[in-house]
Amino acid sequence: MDLVKFIETNAVGFLVSCTSSKHAQIRYSAYLLLARFHGLVQEKNFRGKPQILLCLDLFRNGILTCDLPNPQKTSSVVTIFVAHALVILLNPQHYLYPQINKFLLQRPLMDLEVFFFIYLFFFFPFFF
Numbered sequence: 001m002d003l004v005k006f007i008e009t010n011a012v013g014f015l016v017s018c019t020s021s022k023h024a025q026i027r028y029s030a031y032l033l034l035a036r037f038h039g040l041v042q043e044k045n046f047r048g049k050p051q052i053l054l055c056l057d058l059f060r061n062g063i064l065t066c067d068l069p070n071p072q073k074t075s076s077v078v079t080i081f082v083a084h085a086l087v088i089l090l091n092p093q094h095y096l097y098p099q100i101n102k103f104l105l106q107r108p109l110m111d112l113e114v115f116f117f118i119y120l121f122f123f124f125p126f127f128f
Contacts, residue, residue, distance in 0.1 A: 004046050013083025020076040031066035051089040061109035
């Protein structure tokens, strides 16, 4: 399996977005598939692997429960950020790469309950 293509085509982003679904079974399935993908990323070597693992780990560490009957529903704003960040982290020449990488390196987990783009507003005001 070509993991880079899987990320570049945003298939992983789709899985991350599924954690925002209103249906518990879809969220549960997305968490299972993301856990499997995380394992595959750890086994393979490719460019951007450390940043991809960092992003996935921060997202995973912010999840309180992923078990049925009620896996955590994440904010769709957060999942869209993570989905786009995964693609951007594969391309160090992308103009947002330094800011996203810095944002991810500043915290041990991603707060999935708070609208964390406020942090971006305060730390990177030139975006707004």
